[in-house]
Amino acid sequence: MKRTTPTTLRTGVIIPAAGSGTRMGGPTPKQLLLLAGKPVLAHTCAAFLAIPAIEQLVIAVHPDHAATTRELLLPNLSREHHPRIRFTPGGASRQDSVQAGLTALDPEIELILVHDAARPLIDRETILRTIQGAAEHGAVIAAIPVKDTLKQAAPDQIIQATVDRSHLWQAQTPQAARRALLQEAMDHAARSGFQGTDEASLLEHHGLAVRLVEGNEQNLKITRPGDLQLAQHLLSQRAAxxxxxxxxxxxxxxxxxxxxxxxxxxxxxxxxxxxxxxxxxxxxxxxxxxxxxxxxxxxxxxxxxxxxxxxxxxxxxxxxxxxxxxxxxxxxxxxxxxxxxxxxxxxxxxxxxxxxxxxxxxxxxxxxxxxxxxxxxxxxxxxxxxxxxxxxxxxxxxxx
CATH class of the missing domain: 3.30.1330.50 (2-C-methyl-D-erythritol 2,4-cyclodiphosphate synthase)
Structure with a gap:
């Protein structure tokens, strides 16, 4: 395996955390639910703050949850990391929150990682691969090959075809890009009224090449209650x-x-x-x-x-x-x-x-x-x- 080392480009992270997480079925945003005694968001942030090459981490939060997020998050992160953490009001969409994060980062930050707040099991090596990949190629996303057989169905749930999965990948985060490229893509999307599902879709819409780097099977996104239980199980295994x-x-x-x-x-x-x-x-x-x-x-x-x-x-x-x-x-x-x-x-x-x-x-x-x-x-x-x-x-x- 090729050893991965951080790039010399000044690097920052944006965590869009302004969503409500309604599919979890409760009033508390999923990123603030407890996982192994800490908020999900604390696990997410700790993984990035453990890498010295990351200079700043911006969390885009819903104004209604800003105070609660600070109160729950900061005591669960090492005090030495607090100066690198910033909070900014998030927007109505992921795109808006990412733009708010870009604005909150210092202008000197050259390379941007965007990561889902509710992916708390992100590992160091995947983070380093996305940093290095974006430094070398301009824009990358972490992803894993699709393993399961995929079926295309009609509205009545009748299978129409089996989809060839040989070239299909499941997108994850972090998604990383040089700042200038990401800002160009964001501006182009705003002018054209395009709403992307992730940062890669914005870059693609602008005609920019995005490469894949190896993700991790355990880098799951917590969306439903069962996901939280699975993350708890995986984290308990890792804690040893x-x-x-x-x-x-x-x-x-x-x-x-x-x-x-x-x-x-x-x-x-x-x-x-x-x-x-x-x-x-x-x-x-x-x-x-x-x-x-x-x-x-x-x-x-x-x-x-x-x-x-x-x-x-x-x-x-x-x-x-x-x-x-x-x-x-x-x-x-x-x-x-x-x-x-x-x-x-x-x-x-x-x-x-x-x-x-x-x-x-x-x-x-x-x-x-x-x-x-x-x-x-x-x-x-x-x-x-x-x-x-x-x-x-x-x-x-x-x-x-």
């Missing part, structure tokens, strides 16, 4: 935290490069092994596999398989992290201890931290690395080898 521990040790030998945490270190000895023998990467990879309940590194990358001879262990970590993401897991934090008498590793720890954090898709401060000696005791103390312990805490995507 998984702990993993990894350990690795390799012998120091001549005529090998010393590579630790993806960093090549100038030393007269290197670590023996089938791959590049990077004990730091191996310990971290084993810890992630442990959290997943997926065995160890030897099961996935056996040392009798020639395709892994001298391979970079960072690549192996990349592959395991891709498996974790497919299982809905992401790294919360890692704590790594390297046991090494020589060479001195302190000058290299920052570079290791950055390499491993990039591979795991987290901020550098989420990967803590320590190096210690064993006071010349044991095989590491005698300079015969290097060992490493790693402990990870994994969480299900959008768990918090």
């Amino acid at each position: 935290m998984k702990i993993g521990h990894g350990f690795d040790a390799h012998r120091l030998v001549a005529d090998r490069r010393l590579i630790l945490g993806g960093v090549t270190i100038d030393y007269q000895l290197g670590l023996a092994g089938h791959s590049d023998a990077d004990v730091v990467c191996h310990a971290l990879t084993d810890a992630v596999l442990g959290a997943m309940g997926a065995g160890d590194i030897g099961r996935h990358f056996p040392d009798n398989d020639e395709q892994y001879r001298n391979i970079s262990s960072i690549l192996l970590l990349d592959r395991v992290m891709a498996q974790a993401r497919q299982a809905g897991l992401e790294l919360s934090n890692a704590d790594i201890t390297i046991l090494c008498q020589q060479p001195k590793l302190a000058p290299h720890l920052k570079a290791m931290q950055e390499h491993l954090a990039a591979s795991c898709g987290v901020a550098p401060q989420d990967v803590n690395i320590k190096a210690t000696t064993t006071e010349q005791m044991g095989y590491t103390g005698r300079g015969e080898g290097i060992a490493c312990h790693a402990v990870v805490l994994m969480r299900y995507s959008n768990a918090g």
Whole structure:
């Protein structure tokens, strides 16, 4: 899986939240209903605010619910995120609310994401894919392929045809576009009297190309009471935290490069092994596999398989992290201890931290690395080898 990184374009989010949600059958707007003890909208906003590249988040709310929305939402979001949150009065239609959000964002914001208030299970990777996709292509939407057989019916519910689904996709949000493109499409729709069902339809109406990026099956929209129950079930599954521990040790030998945490270190000895023998990467990879309940590194990358001879262990970590993401897991934090008498590793720890954090898709401060000696005791103390312990805490995507 290609690792996704945020774009350098200044990015903002608009959450249209001015609807009444009448299909839920109650007086409370669906975005304010409780899900796992918090308003649905709080889960939605938290997913975006967890991404530092998102500078501002505007919530377009119905004037009748503005005060209640603030009172319910802000206490359920980290105080450090409050400066990035703005509220603006929403309009009678989604289009009006999105336009209000555009107006409320600072003019310097270059890339816009629009996301449904009632899609609280949006995951980090889908958000990052839409940001990167819009930066590269101008406009994208998250979507998933249609899997079920589709039937075209007459008004009397008699089937007329089976629809070819091979090129059909189910639209989700976020939908993202460069600001200038989205504003052009909004202006064109206003002039022509066009009412779109989503931002992609506005862009299409203006003749602009919109690409699809991979969405997520769990990124459901809460519309009816049963949807809230399903979201509750999925969120309870995600809330579980998984702990993993990894350990690795390799012998120091001549005529090998010393590579630790993806960093090549100038030393007269290197670590023996089938791959590049990077004990730091191996310990971290084993810890992630442990959290997943997926065995160890030897099961996935056996040392009798020639395709892994001298391979970079960072690549192996990349592959395991891709498996974790497919299982809905992401790294919360890692704590790594390297046991090494020589060479001195302190000058290299920052570079290791950055390499491993990039591979795991987290901020550098989420990967803590320590190096210690064993006071010349044991095989590491005698300079015969290097060992490493790693402990990870994994969480299900959008768990918090």
